[in-house]
Amino acid sequence: MSESSSKDGFSVSRRTFLKSFGTTAAVAATAQVEAVAAELDKVNKEKIVGPDAVPITLQVNGKAIKLTVEPRVTLLDAMRNMTQFTGNKEVCDRATCGACSMFVDDKLVYSCSMLAIEAQGKKVTTIEGLGQPGNLSPVQAAFVEQDALMCGYCTPGFVMSVTALLRKNPKPTEADVRHACSGNLCRCGTYPRILQAALKAAGVTKISKTEVIPYGNVA
Amino acid sequence: MATWPEKPTYISSHHTRIDGPLKVSGAAKYPSDMQPDGWLYGMILRSKWAAAKVTKINLDPALKVPGIKAAVLAPAVEERQKAGSDVTLRYYGEEIAGVAGTSKQACLDALKAIQVEATELPFAVREEDAKADDAPRVWEDAPNLSKFSVRETGTVDQAFSECSAVVEGFYTTPVQIHNPLETHGNTVSWTDDGITCWASTQGVSGVRDDLSHGLGVPASQVRVISDFMGGGFGGKFGPITEGVIAGLLSKAAKAPVRLMLTRFDEALAVGNRPSSFQKIKLGAKEDGTLHAFEFENYGTAGIGAGGSTAGGGSGLALRAPYIYTVPNTRVKQAGVAVNAGSARAFRAPSCPPSSFGMESIMDDLAVKMNIDPVEFRLKNDNRTPGWEIRQKEYKIGAEKFGWKEKYKKPGSSQGIVKTGIGCAGSAWGGGGRGSQAEVEIHPDGSVEIRCGTQDLGTGTKTYMALIGADIFGLKPEQITVRIGDTRFPPSGGSGGSSTSPSVSPAILDACTNALKVLQDQTGVADARGENWSGACKKLGVNPLVAQGRWQQGLSSQNTGGVQFAEVDVDTETGFVKVKKVLVVQDGGLILSRLTCESILNGGVIMGMGYALYEERVMDRNSGVMLNPNFETYKLTGLGDVPEIEIVFFDMPERGVIGIGEPSTIPTAAAIANAVANAIGVRVSSLPITPQRVLAALGKDKLSVA
Helix, strand or coil: CCCCCCCCCCHHHHHHHHHHHHHHHHHHCCCCHHHHHHHHHHHHCCCCCCCCCEEEEEEECCEEEEEEECCCCEHHHHHHHHCCCCCCCCCCCCCCCCCCEEEECCEEEEHHHCEHHHHCCCEEECHHHCCECCECCHHHHHHHHHCCCCCCCCHHHHHHHHHHHHHHCCCCCHHHHHHHCCCCCCCCCCHHHHHHHHHHHCCCCCCCCEEEEEHHHCC | CCCCCCCCCCCCECCCCCCHHHHHHCCCCCHHHCCCCCCEEEEEEECCCCCEEEEEEECHHHHCCCCEEEEEECHHHHHHHHCCCCEEECCCCCEEEEEEECCHHHHHHHHHHCEEEEEECCCCCCHHHHCCCCCCCCCCCCCCECCCEEEEECCHHHHHHCCCEEEEEEEEECCECCCCCCCCEEEEEEECCEEEEEECCCCHHHHHHHHHHHHCCCHHHEEEECCCCCCCCCCCCCCHHHHHHHHHHHHHHCCCEEEECCHHHHHHHCCCECCEEEEEEEEECCCCCEEEEEEEEEECCHHHHCCCCCCCCCCCCCCCCCCCCCCEEEEEEEEECCCCCCCCCCCCCCHHHHHHHHHHHHHHHHHHHCCCHHHHHHHHCCCCCCHHHHHHHHHHHHHHHCHHHHCCCCCCCCCCEEEEEEEEEEEECCCCCCCEEEEEECCCCCEEEECECCCCCCCHHHHHHHHHHHHHCCCHHHEEEECCECCCCECCCCCCCCHHHHHHHHHHHHHHHHHHHHHHHHCCCCCCHHHHHHHHHCCCCCCEEEEEECCCCCECCCEEEEEEEEEEEECCCCCEEEEEEEEEEECECCCEHHHHHHHHHHHHHHHHHHHHCCCCCECCCCCCECCCCCCCCCCCCHHHCCEEEEEEEECHHHCECCCCCHHHCCHHHHHHHHHHHHHCCCCCECCCCHHHHHHHCCCCCCCCC
16 A cells, blocks of 8 residues: 555655655664755655545546545545445444455555545456456355355455455465455354355365254154 | 145255345445435434533534534434433433534534533443442432342252252353444435435334334335345344434435444444343252252343333343253342443343353353263253254264263363363244235236345345245246335344244245236146246236235244354463354254355354453443454454354254344353363353453463453
């Protein structure tokens, strides 16, 4: 999220700079005081954004969307409240549950913890961008097949996390899946089936142990 | 009369969830996703005091915030103000006012702008503080601790003297928060034509009635829709305060208002499972039959535990002696009010805490008497409905689990990480009745089944389609299922595991009736399967509509279930790792195996959270809940989940029985017993945190247990 300076000169580069300033400053204290001061000066001349709403353009699921947002609006809020992309959910709104997970430039992020203005110039993919009924992605199809969902509210986030895992690691182990989903929460308790769905989507099968005993056969 | 098909193709199959594709792709629209034209964002201002007398509320500054279209007082506050009586706030998080505006950010600013002046009052947020005689009263007109109700059978004191072994213990369980992932809330549109409410609810009909009553609009002009909803677990019935506030805001702003609670609000104000503090004494005769039982319990349902609200339905009073037969019993129970949000029904109300207390002392007594815990249960579980099934389940389960080979004397496991096993049983009614349904068959062969129920993620829509498919000889994909709308035939709320036994007979009846009408009307003797499309064409212009209703004999009640757990306990860190849970469960006729298995998995996982992680923590000095979020209120995660093995007892002859609740009942007790078996001492309070494990092992000298 905090890589490189932005091309548009919005506050993202300034935040990023100030974030790294701490470490830079320690070195600078002895040698590069003037250089740092000059850099800081340059940053301060950049365009300040807000607090009023500003027009932005986001690339969401391959579409350009023009919005007017206050700089404090998160990417999640922008999607859920200003576009029709409500598939990703707001659950905790503080980076603990993963229901809002989206791809931003192919990197998985908690969209509740990224500002909408920070997503400018980047490629945003929501759950709707992975696949739709009739044309589901392999991970989505595996979730349906293995019943890796109940109420469905955490599901988009888990689908995102598993998709991110399989892009990096096409043949994960059970432990890899547990680790990859450690930033997602489910309250219905669909976890065992999520594990199965992830492995299934990767072509690894795991059989659930369910047995049906006809009552008449019970001694 | 309709009967269940003898050789169904889809009923009892592993057919996938029919709304799965919508849910995995974000195409399913939940109440929190609604964006009707001109919709506004809504939020609620809550008390920042644990107890206070409000002297002034000024909403005007909120209305001056750019983007804000309406600000209203919470109905209870307004009512008291109008009556000229004191406005007393009784817990941190109680509703004061609501605002609606064009953005979440405008609402956040408006909440800050509202002026509230109040005099702080003394409060008590912890049970042990609140029950003291001189504790500040939550309700002025009554002491916090209610009178103990006493129930006595036999001659208890004498009976204890006749026992060959007696154990005593003090077992406690915490307040648990429902935490459905979609918070409580609604999108409400109030126009001259009436009210439309998209509700995240377990009961569309209840929301309609409560909105009608709360907003003074005839029920006939209130429509409630809940096509999808993100979890309830017992806490999402009526629209409660937040729904009424959304309605008032919609009226004032003349625009639809979407008001979903924040995660923070969710933890404070919309329900929880009551705590329990169980002092138990249990004795058995030499042959291992239970003989005497003494039980004294109190717990809190928040402000609902005393005074003018009852906390009814939340399961404050426990089942004692749970599912066991004891001839001589004395049971004393009370509730203690504290300054915290009121309890509500929570998945199997009263059962998980009852199970934890009683199953714990059962094992403690079995150990003292040197009887195998499974044998001890077989001997004494012989009265509560489902007991015959449980007896068989224990035998099958013990064999599958390898109980006899694995069971060792408590604490005898070698090494730093000790292994232990435990078991526990459950009983649940799971019956339901009264649903109505209708089927519409169109001349083009398409079919709609409609019922005013709702799907909490349990698979209601799916089994409706499976039933229709079997009766009409079609595929489930050919059936359109419509639920979650008060315009459909009434069904009632989804609680008590009553939905499937109430809904499925109505669907079967409606489908059976529709098929008969289709055949009679078109003269096609058997319109099913390949004849379907031809028969439907003969309907002509108008579709056919047929009704159905619940009937006796297609569903029943009283399930039995047992669970076995195996854990590893690290005696240096206190960490408990659940390795395996085996579920043996009766569910009568299983309509949809895949979704049913998911429910059982979910019950175990929620029970694990209750056993090991979940606890509302109140700060006695500030009166504030300290963990209203997911980083400090811990839910079970994928990394924690053990191997879960499920064995179903197939009993289709019993008809459909609801099993949403029973699988969460015995899990915590089975895990707690496994922990005690591993380390040789009892951790008698839930959740079983590493700190409590170390304290039980005497390794926690520095901290306060």
